[in-house]
Amino acid sequence: MELFGYSLQEIYLFGLIIGGIFTLLYILFGDILEGIFEAIPDGVLNPTLIFSFVTIFSATGYLFEKLSPLNSFIVFMISVILALFSVILLNIFVLIPLRSAEESIVFTEDDLKGRLGKVIISIPEDGFGEVVLEGNSGTLSMSAKSFDDDPIPYDKEVLVIDVKESVLYVKAYDSFN
Known part of the structure; x- marks a missing residue:
């Protein structure tokens, strides 16, 4: 079967090449497109899903046209179904978890x-030691100095009063009880 003077096999191959090129360009220049697509709500037009659909659709269409004796309409429908199924799986099992995992573990000294x-x-007394802080994002170990210049022994619980130049100024916690 021919469409626009080209066989369907050639059209699928052109679609695969174009989808591959756009995917490569998206990998290289994706940050620019992310800025453009940021105005559109999540999930409506995701370039990753669009390029994946075009690539999978074209690849399966090309392979079925080349290797199977099936009717072109059946090949088209199989290609659409496989591409949709693959894109849905990609979105559910890869993109959505990645989007929710993008929370930053960056902290400021005020935090x-x-x-x-x-x-x-x-x-x-008048010296530096080290304090470990545990939180949701992991464990953080930093240099520390006593806020009142009192010595603080090992394994003592402390409260961070201030932070200056990446040094914690701490006080023994039991003094607040």
């Missing part, structure tokens, strides 16, 4: 104020 930690290297 650390008021948190409880534990001394892992004792803090001497």
